[in-house]
Amino acid sequence: MTTLRWPEAGAESMRNGDPTLSEEEFACFRQFILREAGIDLPPGKRPLVQSRLSKRLRVLGLDSYAAYWRLLRAPESHAERQRAVNMLSTNETYFFREPQHFQWLERQVLALRERQPGMIKVWSAACSTGEEPYTIAMVLAETLGISGNWRIFATDINTKVLASAKRGVYPLDRVRRTPPLLWQRYLLRGRDEYEGMVKVAPELARKVEFSQLNLLQCNQLHHTEIDIVFLRNVLIYFNEATKLDVLAHLCTRMKNGGHLLIGHSESLHKLDLPLVQEEPSRYRFEAARQLSGGGKK
Ligand SMILES: C[S@@+](CC[C@H](N)C(=O)[O-])C[C@H]1O[C@@H](n2cnc3c(N)ncnc32)[C@H](O)[C@@H]1O
Structure with missing residues (x-):
């Protein structure tokens, strides 16, 4: 782990009893999350980082961010480093987010089924609390049948969101964009202490495999040989070098001719990758495509 200079103990400023994250301290946590997760926090995110870590400082009874940083850097602090990654990643998501992708998915899996007898594999590569992979599962269950030959792999770096994804229990407002027919088929309404919540039906949940x-x-x-990858609303946190590296390796898991979907606000502009743009947020992987060899064009 990199050694960073720290202010003298007790030099941290305090406001309202809570310590304030200094610029120097912020720089350490920035480097940490860049190295651990590729998340490149802009300087304006200092208040956000302070607010996310402050609760943890209180729980641990620490009076400064410097003390928390010392704890994080200790070689044995694996669990605390994972906890810090969980706190510093942003997990906003909901069912049927960016719905055009799911309309395309429906057409695409039908076309795939006609020409490919084997398993159709979809990867939700930054799945957060699970709304994205379960939305994909609903679409595939509707088009190919719940017992059809298809499977969804859902991964994330954040262990807390993965635990919640595996539980598959959501407050009603997270599912409000789900078409009513799909609600009825794939979501179970909670009663008593689960009033106001829904649970993903077990037969649908079984089609999704979560892992870190x-x-x-x-x-x-x-x-390997993944047909469709959803990599949505995570590239925005990466710098250009990280994007290039992540995508180059991600392509090695894809089937030749497979598709990649990114978030509508994201871009792969000028990145030298074997990906052909079909729509602003949709790409096709062409293994044989010659790269210029210099990374970014
Ligand atoms: C904003 S959510 C996007 C969720 C979903 N894909 C969507 O579009 O609604 C971004 C997710 O990316 C995950 N993430 C960030 N860095 C990651 C990394 N290096 N590896 C895997 N997941 C990462 C975060 O933990 C978070 O759950």
Whole structure:
């Protein structure tokens, strides 16, 4: 771990009893999350980082961010480093987010089924609390049948969101964009202490396999020959070099001719990758495509 200079103990400024994250301290946490997850926090995110870590400082009874940093750097603090990654990643998501992708998915899997007898594999590569892979599962269940030959792999770096994804229990407002027919088929309404919540039906949940995977090591995914990858609303946190590296390795898990979907606000502009743009947020992987060899064009 990099050694960074720290202010003298007790030099941290305090406001309202809570310590304030200094610029120097912020720089350490920035480097940490860049190295661990590829998340490149802009300077304006200092208040956000302070607010996310402040609760943890209180729980641990620490009076400064410097003390928390010392704890994080200790070689034995694996669990605390994972907890810090969980706190510093942003997990906003909901069912049927960016719905055009799911309309395309429906057409695409039908076309795939006609020409490919084997398993259709879809990867939700930054799945957060599970709304994205379960939305994909609903679409595939409708088009190919719940017992059809298809499977969804859902991964994220954040262990807290993965635990919640596996539980598959959501407040009603997270599912409000789900078409009513799909609600009836794939979501169970909660009663008593689960009033106001829904649970993903077990037969749908069984089609989704959740596991932890850092996109910085995405070539370590156990599955290959993936037909469709959803990599949405995560590239925005990466710098250009990280994007290039992540995507180059991600392509090694894809089937030749397979598709990649990114978020509508994201771009792969000028990145030298074997990906052909079909729509603003949709790409096709062409293994044989010659790269210029210099990374960014
Ligand atoms: C904003 S959510 C996007 C969720 C979903 N894909 C969507 O579009 O609604 C971004 C997710 O990316 C995950 N993430 C960030 N860095 C990651 C990394 N290096 N490896 C894997 N997941 C990462 C975060 O934990 C978070 O759950």
